Amino acid sequence: MNSIIVRLELQFCQIDGCYVFLDLNTQRYFLIANDAAARFRRYLNGASTGDDIEWLIGNRLICPTEEASQIIRPSVVAPAAESMMDRPLPRADALFVLQIILGQRAARRQLRRLPFKMILQNLCDRKDVATKATRRARGADASAPNLLPIVAAFRASERISNSIDQCLPRGIALFTLLRRYGFAPNMVIGVTLPFAAHCWIQVGDHVVSDSLDRVRSFKPILAL
Structure with a gap:
């Protein structure tokens, strides 16, 4: 059988x-x-x-x-231990803010036009391009000095671009930007009951798109 x-x-x-x-x-x-x-x-x-x-x-x-047909390759994500959004953040860099806003708009267009599984597969494929050696060479982990400016820009972008019920396109935009600068982020989708779903971004066990209290109310169902 x-x-x-x-x-x-x-x-x-x-x-x-x-x-x-x-x-x-x-x-x-x-x-x-x-x-x-x-x-x-x-x-x-x-x-x-x-x-x-x-x-x-x-x-x-x-x-x-x-x-069975493999669609994406889910990752095992570390439990969230700290949020960089809960730290004092530097002044937001305008270039980072602009990249996040444009990335969010592009992600919204993709979500309207493309099947969700195709978007996730594209994110997985692009993530694989950045090798571990490249990430080590750039020191792109949660202690890297250029991570806090990106997190600050993400927070600042909330005041310029609509962020209500936009966790998925905003998460895709931040995930893409972090990878562009050599990080190895995880995009996590979590759920809770009564039913609600939420998307957030982590670098290792550091949340970079939400407060820790916010994400701890959700249980991960998918991580890239």
């Missing part, structure tokens, strides 16, 4: 005994609870029955490996 796996286009996390899923094919979230969650939990624990497998395949939560 072929191996059975969770569909690769599904990202999921567990919250209070329920499972929240993000379907990258449809860019939609859904939740399973009660008996459905128990079936999926038994599958994850290797204790599922034949009836469980039939139900999970029928509801397109799992599939034979031969039907």
